[in-house]
Amino acid sequence: MIELNIDGVKVMAPEGARLLDAARDAGFRVPSLCHHPAVEPEGACRLCVVELRGAGEEHSRVVPSCLEVARAGMTVATASEDVLSVRRTVLELLLQRSPASPVLRALAAQAGMETAAGPLGDAHGCILCGLCTRVCAAAGFHAISTLGRGAEARVGGPGGQPPQDCVGCAACAHVCPTGHIALEESGSRRGIWGRDFELLPCAECGVPTIPREQAERAASSLGFPSADLARCPACNRKATAVTFGRIVALSSTDAREGVKR
Amino acid sequence: MSRLQVTPNRCSGCRSCEMACAFAHAVSEPAGATASLGLQPGRPRLRIWASPGAAFIPMLCLQCDDARCVRACAYGALARSETTGAIELDSRRCTRCLLCTAACPFGNVELEAAMGGLVVKCDLCHGAPACAKFCPTGALAWS
Numbered sequence: 195m196i197e198l199n200i201d202g203v204k205v206m207a208p209e210g211a212r213l214l215d216a217a218r219d220a221g222f223r224v225p226s227l228c229h230h231p232a233v234e235p236e237g238a239c240r241l242c243v244v245e246l247r248g249a250g251e252e253h254s255r256v257v258p259s260c261l262e263v264a265r266a267g268m269t270v271a272t273a274s275e276d277v278l279s280v281r282r283t284v285l286e287l288l289l290q291r292s293p294a295s296p297v298l299r300a301l302a303a304q305a306g307m308e309t310a311a312g313p314l315g316d317a318h319g320c321i322l323c324g325l326c327t328r329v330c331a332a333a334g335f336h337a338i339s340t341l342g343r344g345a346e347a348r349v350g351g352p353g354g355q356p357p358q359d360c361v362g363c364a365a366c367a368h369v370c371p372t373g374h375i376a377l378e379e380s381g382s383r384r385g386i387w388g389r390d391f392e393l394l395p396c397a398e399c400g401v402p403t404i405p406r407e408q409a410e411r412a413a414s415s416l417g418f419p420s421a422d423l424a425r426c427p428a429c430n431r432k433a434t435a436v437t438f439g440r441i442v443a444l445s446s447t448d449a450r451e452g453v454k455r
Numbered sequence: 456m457s458r459l460q461v462t463p464n465r466c467s468g469c470r471s472c473e474m475a476c477a478f479a480h481a482v483s484e485p486a487g488a489t490a491s492l493g494l495q496p497g498r499p500r501l502r503i504w505a506s507p508g509a510a511f512i513p514m515l516c517l518q519c520d521d522a523r524c525v526r527a528c529a530y531g532a533l534a535r536s537e538t539t540g541a542i543e544l545d546s547r548r549c550t551r552c553l554l555c556t557a558a559c560p561f562g563n564v565e566l567e568a569a570m571g572g573l574v575v576k577c578d579l580c581h582g583a584p585a586c587a588k589f590c591p592t593g594a595l596a597w598s
């Protein structure tokens with residue numbers, strides 16, 4: 195453990211922890227958009243900035259806390275004037291891209307900014323933070339990526355087409371900070387990125403489980419038996435219980451004797 | 456290291472363990488709930504199975520050595536705790552891909568749909584399993 199000072203409070207953090215995690219674990223509220231503990235930080239959104247002075251350093255600097263490793267003796271300010279001004283600039287730029295986003299508007303309000311009333315446009319605009327593409331790559335699918343540049347930039351499958359390597363796991367939709375990735379689910383179908391996936395029906399009871407492609411991928415790359423993947427948790431539990439029940443029944447006379455004695 | 460010992464022959468089927476688990480894993484109510492009750496009991500992470508004509512079988516995570524749930528997670532959200540031996544799910548790292556729920560051959564990882572969609576599994580209560588504490592017959596024992 196190392197000791198550092200955040201907003202005038204002594205804070206302990208595990209060796210190697212990122213500043214953002216250290217601050218949050220200690221109860222400080224630092225906003226972020228592109229950070230998710232599932233993947234390595236990338237420092238794309240710059241919303242998580244803090245003002246930092248290292249031990250023995252004379253000057254402080256404003257840095258993204260998701261990238262910075264916490265070190266002993268650091269002095270950190272999470273809401274200094276400099277921090278707030280960088281944060282406001284970041285939000286202003288993001289709001290230009292996505293003026294109607296409720297997530298961005300809430301963050302702007304927290305930062306004490308005025309936002310235009312009732313703006314039009316995509317409420318769930320992409321801010322190009324790349325979290326979805328990183329999560330997809332971490333799972334080994336690399337189905338989506340950032341296409342184009344500047345104002346034209348967007349995330350999607352190769353050539354803007356529905357991504358053929360997508361297995362429909364929807365991890366990208368769940369981590370997207372602005373809710374940009376449309377996920378449609380009804381009964382045994384799941385629609386995402388312009389593709390339509392069938393949720394495998396449980397082989398015993400028929401409830402929809404995970405997409406067929408996701409199960410097939412797990413069977414081939416992780417070597418899981420398809421029969422196990424084809425049952426829902428409740429039916430897997432039942433199958434196990436029936437086996438256990440047989441074992442218990444076989445040994446029950448002995449065991450009961452054991453309890454009596 | 457202590458272990459959770461399961462002796463199905465001693466189980467009376469009272470399901471005190473399920474109740475204890477649900478309360479030990481209480482969760483904040485979902486946003487927008489009408490009546491404010493603060494915490495709500497969670498989904499029990501173990502179940503008592505009544506096998507027809509025979510015994511009651513407590514069904515819970517085996518904390519497998521080479522666990523499929525751990526292998527399934529591409530994000531390191533499932534990992535063994537060195538202090539308790541339990542495979543714990545760090546929900547901050549979870550992306551809700553649900554592969555672990557399909558991967559566990561015993562059905563011990565589930566989506567807690569009612570409570571905002573958290574994926575949950577037995578964590579041995581970080582070393583003090585509530586189920587064992589409340590089991591009146593010793594069918595579940597932590598020793």
Ligand code: SF4
Binds near residue numbers: 522560
């Ligand atoms: S959740 Fe399932 S696969 Fe994972 S350790 Fe428990 S029994 Fe094994």
Ligand code: SF4
Binds near residue numbers: 530544548550554556
């Ligand atoms: S649902 Fe969460 S814990 Fe389970 S495999 Fe996916 S990311 Fe990992």
Ligand code: FES
Binds near residue numbers: 228229239241258261
């Ligand atoms: S959260 Fe740190 S830069 Fe986006």
